[in-house]
Amino acid sequence: MIELNIYTPLTSHKVKDLTAGDKINLTGTIYTARDAAHERLINDIKKGNNPPFNLQNSIVYYVGPCPAKPGYVIGSSGPTTSYRMDKYTPFLLDKGIKGMIGKGVRSNEVISSMKKNDAVYFGAIGGAGALISSCIKKSKVIAYEDLGTEAVRELYVEDFPLIVVIDCKGNNLYNKQDRLKLSIGG
Amino acid sequence: MRKIKVNTIIEKVKEMCIKSNYNLGYDILNKIKEVSKTETSSIGKDILEKLLLNAKIAAEKELPICQDTGMAVFFVEIGQDTFIEGGSLTDSINEGVRQGYREGYLRKSIVKDPLIRQNTNDNTPSIIHYDIVKGDKLKICFAPKGFGSENMSKLKLLKPSDGVNGVKDFIIETVKEAGPNPCPPIVVGVGIGGTMEKACILAKKALFRDIDTYNKKQHIKDLEIELYNEINKLDIGPQGFGGNTTALGVNIEVFPTHIAGLPVAVNINCHVARHMEIVI
Structure with a gap:
């Protein structure tokens, strides 16, 4: 298991160096979107509108943060379960997204699309929202403000602790055979 | 007949919403400490240690342990010899939730209609299960349930x-x-x-x-x-x-x-x- 520092933007070149099981410290700009924001984002793009951020080489974080207390950048901000976004993900990968941060399994369609588009799926620690919020240095709502916690936010993160769950070759840390193949765990 | 004022209920429910979301219970904390010593996977061990650190940060900084501060679920036992004074019990529980989620900077995760899906912005309504029991006490059990x-x-x-x-x-x-x-x-x-x-x-x-x-x-x-x-x-x-x-x-x-x-x-x-x- 290796530990890597990764900086955004996330290019194909960087993605290809990542293997399931790698520990990552991510620094840079990422964008939040969960259920409702995905629905709107895709409808907007299909209507021909510009998306609220440049999708090319971007990373989307599946999160609905708590409100920020006075003096804080953001409230607790751990990942939400990713499979609910599976329906929307291949479309966004085709549009240039390179990384996703969440927790839990992804569909075969998502994994095929990740292989096709050189994309990576990172796992953040579910239920560690307080810890993760301390890695978020800047937060700004950039679209769909009426959605409240589900609005799209631009975040600047420093050393956000992640694990590569599914790499662009399709190796999957949730899969026991893949763990054995990559000599992970034990 | 013992009288219980709704303001007392609102205050107590508010406190429970905030405290339970900031502080992991001792049963869970002790168990995570115990299993972090016996976990066989190195990634797993590392995660369990980070969960303990997260709980520590949450308690010290008074932040929610998890951003999913849940749908508020209650089991309420009402002694049949109590009288709720000043309003309805259900309304006062929901008011406690409203105030707790606002003042505790907890996430509002409830949508008004399961199909139209517009956020109520105050995390109400709650799910409340009532039970009428003997006596003149009011027991309120609360759990914020993540989805x-x-x-x-x-x-x-x-x-x-x-x-x-x-x-x-x-x-x-x-x-x-x-x-x-x-x-x-x-x-x-x-x-x-x-x-x-x-x-x-x-x-x-x-x-x-x-x-x-x-x-x-x-x-x-x-x-x-x-x-x-x-x-x-x-x-x-x-x-x-x-x-x-x-x-x-x-x-x-x-x-x-x-x-x-x-x-x-x-x-x-x-x-x-x-x-x-x-x-x-």
């Missing part, structure tokens, strides 16, 4: 002939299928018996019990221990990356049922298994 784990819960109406093995298989199958999605290590709440809805309510109620306790019936306690051991052999592990810590606890509640039925409900909770109770 990553709620979504992985299941109900099955087994046949009596399926027996205890059918029950075990269904519970194990539910945990297996949930895999990494509900944020393992999980707490498994099980309701066996009653009717369709009773089994579900029992499963929820099981999650309100500390994980360092057992069902008072010996054969159910044995089942809790057996399932705990079996689930921890599934190699799901912390966050689903493998390991021998998949469940922190298995709590089972039972109720009499019909000669034709064997309802079983499994309500999954994540490791941020928050619950609190007060007696007024």
